[in-house]
Amino acid sequence: MLLAVLCGVAGLLTGPVLMVCLRRLDQERDPASMRRLCVWAGVATVLALAVLGTRFPGSPALPAWCWLVALGVVLAAIDWQHRRLPHPLTAALGLGGLVLLTVASAQVGQFDGVWRGIVAAAVVGLVTIALHLLRPAGFGGGDAVLLPVLALFLGYLGWEHLLRGLLLSFLLTGAVAIALLSTGQARWGEGAGFPAGPPLITGALLVVIFH
Numbered sequence: 001m002l003l004a005v006l007c008g009v010a011g012l013l014t015g016p017v018l019m020v021c022l023r024r025l026d027q028e029r030d031p032a033s034m035r036r037l038c039v040w041a042g043v044a045t046v047l048a049l050a051v052l053g054t055r056f057p058g059s060p061a062l063p064a065w066c067w068l069v070a071l072g073v074v075l076a077a078i079d080w081q082h083r084r085l086p087h088p089l090t091a092a093l094g095l096g097g098l099v100l101l102t103v104a105s106a107q108v109g110q111f112d113g114v115w116r117g118i119v120a121a122a123v124v125g126l127v128t129i130a131l132h133l134l135r136p137a138g139f140g141g142g143d144a145v146l147l148p149v150l151a152l153f154l155g156y157l158g159w160e161h162l163l164r165g166l167l168l169s170f171l172l173t174g175a176v177a178i179a180l181l182s183t184g185q186a187r188w189g190e191g192a193g194f195p196a197g198p199p200l201i202t203g204a205l206l207v208v209i210f211h
Contacts, residue, residue, distance in 0.1 A: 034081075041077045045070055051209055060107040061156070064100035065208055068093070068153050072201040075146070079197030085142030094121070094149035101156050113156040120155025120162050121148040143196045150204040157211050169203030 048069045056062050071093040079085050098114075105111045125148035132144035147166075154165040173196050180194045 037077055037081060041073050045073045048073070048205065048209065055209065060104035061101065064097055064104060064153070064156075067096050067100055068208060069205060071096070072205055076195075076198040076201045079142070079195040083195055085140075085146055085197050087142070087145060090142070090145050090149055094152060097149070097152055101152070113158075116159070117152040117155035120159075121152040124148045124151035124166075140196070143200065146197060146200060150200065153208060154204055157208070161207055161211055165204045165207035167203075168206060169200040172199035172203045175199070 049066055052062065052065050052069065056065065059065075071089060075085055075089055075093065078089070098118075101114050101117060102111075105114045125144075128139070128144040128147045131139045132141055147169075150165065150169070151162060154162040176196070176199045177194050
């Protein structure tokens with residue numbers, strides 16, 4: 001019961017945390033539009049946490065999944081609004097996830113999932129950093145750092161979940177890119193041409209929630 005309450009509080013705090021981040025990134029943006037985005041982000045977080053609580057009541061890994069949802073929604077909203085993924089928030093997502101997944105593993109006495117997640121994050125990180133160095137305009141630094149963090153959570157579940165999550169994330173990213181390019185809201189060859197963070201995070205969240 002206490003765990004469910006804490007996860008619910010995390011969902012309610014998503015909106016205010018997002019508002020603080022948005023104001024720091026752009027103090028001149030219309031406050032009304034920021035409030036609307038924060039409300040929608042808060043609603044999405046609470047709904048996702050409610051589904052998680054229903055599907056995995058009492059699971060030792062539930063706090064880690066709630067952490068992924070709460071900070072994932074914040075990062076997705078910031079990227080959608082500002083075309084950037086702040087490294088401190090991504091680092092907080094990864095470090096917090098590692099701690100929570102380690103605690104969950106200690107509770108059941110099995111650490112295979114954590115080690116698998118760390119290996120997955122390391123492998124994916126090497127690939128994404130290499131892609132960023134080769135094509136920095138086509139593969140942003142924020143995305144290069146975000147993907148290994150998502151791989152940590154997906155790898156904890158299993159190699160199949162990792163592959164499924166990455167595939168779904170890339171498919172959603174392609175769909176978003178096509179939609180924005182076709183409507184003129186993004187252009188090929190431009191840095192930060194479209195926000196890849198939201199579809200990448202959405203794909204990972206869907207696999208985590210419905211695994």
